[in-house]
Every structure is written in C-alpha cells, then in structure tokens.
Amino acid sequence: MATYKIDAAHSEVTFKIKHLMISTVSGNFTKFDGEINANNADLSDAVFSFEAEIDSINTNNEQRDGHLKSPDFFDAANHPKLSFKSTGFTKKGDDFELVGDFTLRGNTKQVTFTAEYSGSAVDPYGNEKHGFEISGKISRKEFGLEFHAVTEAGNIVVSDEVKLLVNAQFAKVN
Numbered sequence: 001m002a003t004y005k006i007d008a009a010h011s012e013v014t015f016k017i018k019h020l021m022i023s024t025v026s027g028n029f030t031k032f033d034g035e036i037n038a039n040n041a042d043l044s045d046a047v048f049s050f051e052a053e054i055d056s057i058n059t060n061n062e063q064r065d066g067h068l069k070s071p072d073f074f075d076a077a078n079h080p081k082l083s084f085k086s087t088g089f090t091k092k093g094d095d096f097e098l099v100g101d102f103t104l105r106g107n108t109k110q111v112t113f114t115a116e117y118s119g120s121a122v123d124p125y126g127n128e129k130h131g132f133e134i135s136g137k138i139s140r141k142e143f144g145l146e147f148h149a150v151t152e153a154g155n156i157v158v159s160d161e162v163k164l165l166v167n168a169q170f171a172k173v174n
Contacts, residue, residue, distance in 0.1 A: 004038070008033070011167060012166070014164075019159075026059070028058055045089070047089070054074045073147055087101060095114050107142070109142055113135060114134070114135050118132060133167050141160050
C-alpha cells in the first residue's frame, strides 16, 4: 500500500459563505493535514483522510475569526478539529465522486464531494506528487453551526450553505 501525505506548502483549504445574501465571504484554514492510502498506482482505490484545526481559521478579519471560533459557530474550545474520511472514490466522467464521513463540531454526516484529478508529476527532488481539486457544499446547520441572525429588514445574515474547496498536492511517502 502506498501512502501520500498532503504537501501543505502547495495546498490550500478554503470556504465561501454568503453574507446578507448579497456578497460572499471567503476564508481558509492555515493548519491542516491529510493523506491518501492506495494499493493501485492509478489511485483508483484511494482512501482519503483529512483534518483542519479550527483555531487556524482565517477570514482576514480578526473579530469575525474570533466569532467563528466561539460556541455560536465552531466552538473551537470543545471541537478543535474538523475531519473527513472517505468511504468511496468512484470515477464519474472526467472527475471522481468522493464520498465520506465529514465531522464538524462533534457531528458526523456523510457528504459527497467532486474530486478533479489534476495529474501527477515528479518534483526536482525525485518526489512523486499527485494533485486534486476537491469541491462541494455542506449545510452548516446539519453540523450544529446554527447561529442565526436576521437584519431589521429581514435579510439573513449568514447563509446555511457553505462551499468548500481543497486544492491539494500529495507527496508519496512510501
């Protein structure tokens, strides 16, 4: 079995969510880890695992980041990480369907992501690398992030739908 570890220097974990339903706020996690385990060289039987540290959330606004770490949202003190472990990886057209257990704030739900295989390469140091762009959507409320506020005019402050995007480069370690 081959193991591929995420190369954090060449990867990113981002999210997008609507604010007031008129604009989009983007953010990322700066501390994360992940790996792929596969028996087949073409990764057709790959099992993906991933986690991100909630305290590393960054939306370029310190006050908002603090609120996101609070019990209103992620409750980082009690739930310091989010995680994903795949249960299925199936070719669908040019891409793959990546199904697995996503855990956030102590709640685990099955989610489906699209995984676009970007290809493979050997870096200047002889390391085998594979690239994936993994994307999908989750309902934050399904995971216990139920903060809800409405403006005086009746606008929803934060949408339920969160778009996730992981651009990842994985390096073979064995």
